[in-house]
Amino acid sequence: MPVLNNIQALNYALMQEMERDPSIVVFGEDAGYEGGVFRATVDLQAKFGVDRCFDTPISESGIVGMAVGMAINGLKPVVELQFCGFTYPAFNQIISHVSRMRNRSRGKYTLPMVIRFPFGGGIRALEHHSESPEALFAHIPGLKVVAPSTPYETKGLLLAALRDPDPVIFMEPKRIYRAFKQEVPEEDYVIEIGKANIVKEGEDITIVTWGAMVRDTLKAVEKANEKGIHPEVIDLRTISPIDQETVIQSVKKTGRILVVQEAVKSFSAASEIIAFVNEKAFLHLEAPPARVTAPDIIVPLPRGEQFYMPHPDMIYEKINEVVNFLT
Numbered sequence: 001m002p003v004l005n006n007i008q009a010l011n012y013a014l015m016q017e018m019e020r021d022p023s024i025v026v027f028g029e030d031a032g033y034e035g036g037v038f039r040a041t042v043d044l045q046a047k048f049g050v051d052r053c054f055d056t057p058i059s060e061s062g063i064v065g066m067a068v069g070m071a072i073n074g075l076k077p078v079v080e081l082q083f084c085g086f087t088y089p090a091f092n093q094i095i096s097h098v099s100r101m102r103n104r105s106r107g108k109y110t111l112p113m114v115i116r117f118p119f120g121g122g123i124r125a126l127e128h129h130s131e132s133p134e135a136l137f138a139h140i141p142g143l144k145v146v147a148p149s150t151p152y153e154t155k156g157l158l159l160a161a162l163r164d165p166d167p168v169i170f171m172e173p174k175r176i177y178r179a180f181k182q183e184v185p186e187e188d189y190v191i192e193i194g195k196a197n198i199v200k201e202g203e204d205i206t207i208v209t210w211g212a213m214v215r216d217t218l219k220a221v222e223k224a225n226e227k228g229i230h231p232e233v234i235d236l237r238t239i240s241p242i243d244q245e246t247v248i249q250s251v252k253k254t255g256r257i258l259v260v261q262e263a264v265k266s267f268s269a270a271s272e273i274i275a276f277v278n279e280k281a282f283l284h285l286e287a288p289p290a291r292v293t294a295p296d297i298i299v300p301l302p303r304g305e306q307f308y309m310p311h312p313d314m315i316y317e318k319i320n321e322v323v324n325f326l327t
Contacts, residue, residue: 001183006176009151009184010040010116013158014078016188018048021076024162026053028063028080037082038118038177060090064115068097071111076162084119084171085128098167099142110165114158119147120212120262121309122175124302131299132211132263137169138240138272144193145239147171149214151182156191157237164193173212173262180215196243198250202232204323205256208247208273210236213260213310220315229323231258239269247273248280255286256322260315265293287325292318 004012018024026041032055035042044053056063060081067077081087087094094115101111121130138145146161146168148154154172161168199214200221209217214235221231232250236243251257257277259270274289292310300308 003181004151004184005178005181006151006154007040009154013155017162024076026078027056029058029082031080060086061093064090064093067113071113072109077113079115081117083129084117084131084133099140111167112165114161114168114170116170118174119171120173120175121299121305134239135268144168147211149235151184155184156189160190160193175212194238194241196237196246197235199235200233202230204229205231206250206254207231207258208234209260213262216312217260217315219312223316224319244276251277251281252284257289258322260292264296266296287322290318290322
Protein backbone atom coordinates (compact mmCIF):
# COMPACT_ATOMS: atom_id res chain seq x y z
CA MET A 1 0.00 0.00 0.00
CA PRO A 2 1.61 3.32 -1.03
CA VAL A 3 2.31 5.97 1.61
CA LEU A 4 1.33 9.35 0.16
CA ASN A 5 0.91 12.98 1.08
CA ASN A 6 -2.11 14.97 -0.10
CA ILE A 7 -0.54 16.16 -3.35
CA GLN A 8 0.51 12.63 -4.23
CA ALA A 9 -2.98 11.34 -3.39
CA LEU A 10 -4.52 13.91 -5.76
CA ASN A 11 -2.16 12.89 -8.53
CA TYR A 12 -2.73 9.20 -7.81
CA ALA A 13 -6.51 9.57 -8.03
CA LEU A 14 -6.35 11.58 -11.25
CA MET A 15 -3.95 9.11 -12.82
CA GLN A 16 -6.14 6.11 -11.94
CA GLU A 17 -9.40 7.70 -13.03
CA MET A 18 -7.99 9.02 -16.32
CA GLU A 19 -6.88 5.48 -17.12
CA ARG A 20 -10.36 4.18 -16.31
CA ASP A 21 -12.38 6.92 -17.99
CA PRO A 22 -11.12 8.29 -21.33
CA SER A 23 -13.62 11.17 -21.24
CA ILE A 24 -11.73 12.95 -18.42
CA VAL A 25 -9.65 15.97 -19.45
CA VAL A 26 -7.51 18.00 -17.04
CA PHE A 27 -6.50 21.60 -17.71
CA GLY A 28 -5.65 24.95 -16.17
CA GLU A 29 -2.89 27.51 -15.90
CA ASP A 30 0.40 25.49 -15.88
CA ALA A 31 -1.57 22.29 -15.25
CA GLY A 32 -0.15 20.56 -18.31
CA TYR A 33 3.59 20.62 -19.00
CA GLU A 34 4.65 21.80 -15.52
CA GLY A 35 2.10 19.70 -13.64
CA GLY A 36 0.51 22.61 -11.77
CA VAL A 37 1.95 25.16 -9.38
CA PHE A 38 1.88 22.56 -6.58
CA ARG A 39 2.57 19.63 -8.96
CA ALA A 40 -0.81 17.95 -8.42
CA THR A 41 -1.05 17.14 -12.14
CA VAL A 42 2.58 16.20 -12.73
CA ASP A 43 3.19 13.46 -15.35
CA LEU A 44 -0.44 13.47 -16.54
CA GLN A 45 0.43 15.17 -19.82
CA ALA A 46 3.39 12.85 -20.39
CA LYS A 47 1.15 9.81 -19.88
CA PHE A 48 -2.10 10.89 -21.55
CA GLY A 49 -0.95 13.50 -24.06
CA VAL A 50 -1.73 17.15 -24.65
CA ASP A 51 -5.31 16.43 -25.72
CA ARG A 52 -6.20 15.23 -22.22
CA CYS A 53 -3.95 17.38 -20.01
CA PHE A 54 -3.04 20.85 -21.20
CA ASP A 55 -2.21 24.42 -20.26
CA THR A 56 -4.63 27.31 -20.70
CA PRO A 57 -4.37 31.09 -21.02
CA ILE A 58 -4.58 33.15 -17.84
CA SER A 59 -8.36 33.57 -18.00
CA GLU A 60 -10.32 31.87 -15.25
CA SER A 61 -13.68 32.80 -16.73
CA GLY A 62 -12.60 31.37 -20.07
CA ILE A 63 -11.26 28.19 -18.46
CA VAL A 64 -14.51 27.44 -16.63
CA GLY A 65 -16.66 28.52 -19.58
CA MET A 66 -14.76 26.11 -21.82
CA ALA A 67 -15.36 23.35 -19.25
CA VAL A 68 -19.10 24.01 -19.39
CA GLY A 69 -19.15 23.38 -23.13
CA MET A 70 -17.03 20.26 -22.75
CA ALA A 71 -19.26 18.80 -20.03
CA ILE A 72 -22.45 19.41 -22.01
CA ASN A 73 -20.91 17.61 -24.97
CA GLY A 74 -19.83 14.42 -23.22
CA LEU A 75 -16.44 15.09 -21.67
CA LYS A 76 -15.61 15.22 -17.95
CA PRO A 77 -13.44 18.30 -17.45
CA VAL A 78 -11.27 18.72 -14.35
CA VAL A 79 -10.40 22.39 -14.02
CA GLU A 80 -7.46 23.53 -11.91
CA LEU A 81 -7.62 27.14 -10.76
CA GLN A 82 -4.23 28.05 -9.32
CA PHE A 83 -5.36 29.65 -6.04
CA CYS A 84 -8.60 30.28 -4.15
CA GLY A 85 -8.46 34.02 -4.81
CA PHE A 86 -8.26 33.37 -8.54
CA THR A 87 -11.72 31.79 -8.55
CA TYR A 88 -13.48 35.14 -8.41
CA PRO A 89 -13.06 36.02 -12.13
CA ALA A 90 -14.81 32.69 -12.87
CA PHE A 91 -17.79 33.40 -10.61
CA ASN A 92 -20.03 34.51 -13.44
CA GLN A 93 -19.57 31.17 -15.22
CA ILE A 94 -19.89 29.16 -11.99
CA ILE A 95 -23.05 30.87 -10.76
CA SER A 96 -24.75 31.64 -14.09
CA HIS A 97 -24.04 28.35 -15.88
CA VAL A 98 -22.22 25.65 -13.92
CA SER A 99 -24.66 25.57 -11.02
CA ARG A 100 -27.82 26.05 -13.11
CA MET A 101 -27.51 23.81 -16.15
CA ARG A 102 -29.45 20.86 -14.75
CA ASN A 103 -32.30 23.14 -13.63
CA ARG A 104 -32.21 25.28 -16.76
CA SER A 105 -32.51 22.26 -19.04
CA ARG A 106 -35.03 20.49 -16.76
CA GLY A 107 -32.56 17.64 -16.33
CA LYS A 108 -31.71 17.20 -20.01
CA TYR A 109 -28.12 18.33 -19.39
CA THR A 110 -25.92 17.82 -16.37
CA LEU A 111 -22.40 19.12 -15.93
CA PRO A 112 -20.12 16.31 -14.73
CA MET A 113 -17.13 18.52 -13.95
CA VAL A 114 -14.75 19.19 -11.08
CA ILE A 115 -13.29 22.59 -10.26
CA ARG A 116 -10.19 22.15 -8.10
CA PHE A 117 -8.21 24.81 -6.26
CA PRO A 118 -6.01 25.19 -3.17
CA PHE A 119 -7.45 27.25 -0.33
CA GLY A 120 -6.53 28.54 3.12
CA GLY A 121 -3.49 30.17 4.64
CA GLY A 122 -0.47 29.07 6.58
CA ILE A 123 2.18 29.15 3.85
CA ARG A 124 3.02 32.88 3.97
CA ALA A 125 1.59 33.51 0.52
CA LEU A 126 0.76 36.74 -1.27
CA GLU A 127 -2.59 38.52 -1.47
CA HIS A 128 -5.45 36.52 -3.09
CA HIS A 129 -3.71 33.23 -2.27
CA SER A 130 -4.96 32.42 1.26
CA GLU A 131 -8.71 32.88 1.45
CA SER A 132 -11.15 30.25 2.72
CA PRO A 133 -14.20 30.91 0.51
CA GLU A 134 -16.17 27.70 1.08
CA ALA A 135 -19.27 29.60 2.22
CA LEU A 136 -19.41 31.53 -1.08
CA PHE A 137 -19.72 28.32 -3.09
CA ALA A 138 -21.90 26.45 -0.57
CA HIS A 139 -24.42 29.31 -0.77
CA ILE A 140 -25.07 28.55 -4.45
CA PRO A 141 -27.72 25.85 -5.14
CA GLY A 142 -26.54 23.29 -7.67
CA LEU A 143 -22.94 23.05 -6.48
CA LYS A 144 -21.38 20.39 -4.27
CA VAL A 145 -18.48 21.63 -2.13
CA VAL A 146 -15.85 19.23 -0.81
CA ALA A 147 -12.80 19.84 1.43
CA PRO A 148 -10.66 16.75 2.27
CA SER A 149 -8.40 16.54 5.32
CA THR A 150 -6.08 13.56 4.74
CA PRO A 151 -4.50 11.70 1.80
CA TYR A 152 -6.95 8.81 2.24
CA GLU A 153 -9.90 11.21 2.19
CA THR A 154 -8.42 13.13 -0.73
CA LYS A 155 -8.28 10.12 -3.03
CA GLY A 156 -11.71 8.76 -2.05
CA LEU A 157 -13.48 12.10 -2.28
CA LEU A 158 -11.81 13.06 -5.56
CA LEU A 159 -12.81 9.75 -7.15
CA ALA A 160 -16.38 10.36 -5.95
CA ALA A 161 -16.28 13.89 -7.40
CA LEU A 162 -14.95 12.64 -10.74
CA ARG A 163 -17.85 10.19 -11.00
CA ASP A 164 -20.58 12.60 -9.91
CA PRO A 165 -23.04 13.65 -12.62
CA ASP A 166 -23.12 17.20 -11.28
CA PRO A 167 -20.46 19.88 -10.73
CA VAL A 168 -18.23 19.60 -7.68
CA ILE A 169 -16.09 22.36 -6.16
CA PHE A 170 -13.07 20.49 -4.79
CA MET A 171 -11.23 22.67 -2.28
CA GLU A 172 -7.75 21.51 -1.29
CA PRO A 173 -6.20 22.82 1.97
CA LYS A 174 -2.75 23.72 0.69
CA ARG A 175 -1.16 24.05 4.14
CA ILE A 176 -1.33 20.26 4.45
CA TYR A 177 -0.46 19.39 0.84
CA ARG A 178 2.86 17.95 2.05
CA ALA A 179 2.46 18.15 5.82
CA PHE A 180 2.16 14.41 6.48
CA LYS A 181 1.80 11.05 4.76
CA GLN A 182 -0.68 8.22 5.12
CA GLU A 183 -1.30 4.79 3.65
CA VAL A 184 -3.62 5.07 0.68
CA PRO A 185 -5.07 1.90 -0.88
CA GLU A 186 -4.10 1.15 -4.45
CA GLU A 187 -7.51 -0.30 -5.16
CA ASP A 188 -10.50 1.71 -6.25
CA TYR A 189 -12.65 3.24 -3.48
CA VAL A 190 -14.91 6.25 -3.11
CA ILE A 191 -16.00 8.27 -0.09
CA GLU A 192 -19.61 9.36 -0.29
CA ILE A 193 -20.08 13.06 -0.90
CA GLY A 194 -22.39 14.47 1.76
CA LYS A 195 -21.41 12.04 4.52
CA ALA A 196 -19.32 13.31 7.45
CA ASN A 197 -16.76 11.24 9.32
CA ILE A 198 -16.53 10.85 13.11
CA VAL A 199 -12.75 11.04 13.43
CA LYS A 200 -12.70 10.62 17.21
CA GLU A 201 -15.54 9.54 19.47
CA GLY A 202 -16.24 11.31 22.74
CA GLU A 203 -19.00 12.38 25.09
CA ASP A 204 -18.21 15.85 26.47
CA ILE A 205 -18.49 18.13 23.41
CA THR A 206 -19.02 17.84 19.66
CA ILE A 207 -16.40 19.58 17.52
CA VAL A 208 -17.21 20.01 13.82
CA THR A 209 -14.42 20.99 11.44
CA TRP A 210 -12.94 20.28 7.99
CA GLY A 211 -9.84 20.63 5.84
CA ALA A 212 -6.59 21.65 7.51
CA MET A 213 -8.39 22.47 10.75
CA VAL A 214 -9.03 18.76 11.42
CA ARG A 215 -5.35 18.26 12.18
CA ASP A 216 -5.17 21.33 14.44
CA THR A 217 -8.36 20.28 16.22
CA LEU A 218 -6.97 16.83 16.97
CA LYS A 219 -3.88 18.44 18.49
CA ALA A 220 -6.12 20.50 20.76
CA VAL A 221 -8.12 17.39 21.66
CA GLU A 222 -4.95 15.62 22.80
CA LYS A 223 -4.41 18.41 25.33
CA ALA A 224 -8.07 18.27 26.38
CA ASN A 225 -7.80 14.51 26.92
CA GLU A 226 -4.97 15.13 29.39
CA LYS A 227 -7.40 17.27 31.41
CA GLY A 228 -10.09 14.57 31.38
CA ILE A 229 -12.16 16.14 28.59
CA HIS A 230 -13.18 13.82 25.76
CA PRO A 231 -14.50 15.64 22.68
CA GLU A 232 -16.14 13.98 19.71
CA VAL A 233 -14.53 15.26 16.50
CA ILE A 234 -16.46 15.29 13.21
CA ASP A 235 -14.68 15.90 9.90
CA LEU A 236 -17.47 17.39 7.83
CA ARG A 237 -15.71 16.46 4.53
CA THR A 238 -18.51 18.09 2.51
CA ILE A 239 -19.68 21.66 3.10
CA SER A 240 -22.57 21.18 0.67
CA PRO A 241 -24.57 19.01 0.91
CA ILE A 242 -23.96 19.13 4.63
CA ASP A 243 -24.44 16.05 6.80
CA GLN A 244 -26.84 17.45 9.38
CA GLU A 245 -27.82 14.04 10.74
CA THR A 246 -24.34 13.05 11.93
CA VAL A 247 -23.85 16.44 13.61
CA ILE A 248 -27.27 16.46 15.28
CA GLN A 249 -26.94 12.93 16.64
CA SER A 250 -23.55 13.81 18.11
CA VAL A 251 -24.84 17.00 19.73
CA LYS A 252 -27.75 15.11 21.27
CA LYS A 253 -25.17 12.81 22.84
CA THR A 254 -22.68 15.43 24.07
CA GLY A 255 -24.94 18.44 24.74
CA ARG A 256 -22.35 20.88 23.39
CA ILE A 257 -21.19 22.10 19.97
CA LEU A 258 -18.02 23.86 18.84
CA VAL A 259 -17.31 24.62 15.17
CA VAL A 260 -13.73 25.20 14.07
CA GLN A 261 -13.04 26.82 10.72
CA GLU A 262 -10.24 28.79 9.08
CA ALA A 263 -12.68 31.10 7.30
CA VAL A 264 -13.89 34.41 8.74
CA LYS A 265 -16.63 34.28 11.37
CA SER A 266 -19.62 36.12 9.93
CA PHE A 267 -22.04 34.58 7.37
CA SER A 268 -20.00 31.39 7.31
CA ALA A 269 -20.35 27.61 7.27
CA ALA A 270 -19.95 27.70 11.05
CA SER A 271 -22.95 30.04 11.24
CA GLU A 272 -25.07 27.59 9.25
CA ILE A 273 -24.03 24.63 11.40
CA ILE A 274 -24.89 26.45 14.62
CA ALA A 275 -28.22 27.55 13.10
CA PHE A 276 -29.39 24.01 12.31
CA VAL A 277 -28.13 22.73 15.67
CA ASN A 278 -30.28 25.36 17.37
CA GLU A 279 -33.24 24.38 15.20
CA LYS A 280 -32.96 20.61 15.66
CA ALA A 281 -31.15 20.00 18.96
CA PHE A 282 -31.80 23.10 21.07
CA LEU A 283 -33.33 21.25 24.01
CA HIS A 284 -30.26 18.99 24.22
CA LEU A 285 -27.78 21.86 24.58
CA GLU A 286 -26.09 22.38 27.93
CA ALA A 287 -24.00 25.37 26.79
CA PRO A 288 -24.25 28.04 24.08
CA PRO A 289 -22.89 26.92 20.69
CA ALA A 290 -19.40 28.27 20.04
CA ARG A 291 -17.01 28.96 17.17
CA VAL A 292 -13.27 29.22 16.64
CA THR A 293 -12.69 31.15 13.41
CA ALA A 294 -10.50 33.75 11.77
CA PRO A 295 -11.48 37.37 12.48
CA ASP A 296 -13.64 39.30 10.05
CA ILE A 297 -10.76 40.88 8.17
CA ILE A 298 -8.93 40.28 4.90
CA VAL A 299 -6.17 37.68 5.25
CA PRO A 300 -3.03 39.60 6.31
CA LEU A 301 0.19 39.53 4.35
CA PRO A 302 2.79 36.97 5.58
CA ARG A 303 4.13 38.96 8.54
CA GLY A 304 0.71 39.08 10.20
CA GLU A 305 -0.63 35.69 9.20
CA GLN A 306 0.14 34.00 12.53
CA PHE A 307 -2.14 36.51 14.30
CA TYR A 308 -5.01 35.69 11.95
CA MET A 309 -5.26 31.92 11.73
CA PRO A 310 -6.88 29.70 14.37
CA HIS A 311 -4.41 27.41 16.12
CA PRO A 312 -4.58 24.45 18.56
CA ASP A 313 -4.21 26.58 21.70
CA MET A 314 -7.21 28.71 20.69
CA ILE A 315 -9.23 25.57 20.04
CA TYR A 316 -8.27 24.04 23.39
CA GLU A 317 -9.21 27.20 25.27
CA LYS A 318 -12.64 27.27 23.62
CA ILE A 319 -13.17 23.55 24.34
CA ASN A 320 -12.43 24.21 28.00
CA GLU A 321 -14.74 27.24 28.07
CA VAL A 322 -17.71 25.42 26.55
CA VAL A 323 -17.30 22.23 28.62
CA ASN A 324 -17.05 24.22 31.85
CA PHE A 325 -19.92 26.59 31.12
CA LEU A 326 -21.73 27.44 34.38
CA THR A 327 -19.47 25.20 36.47
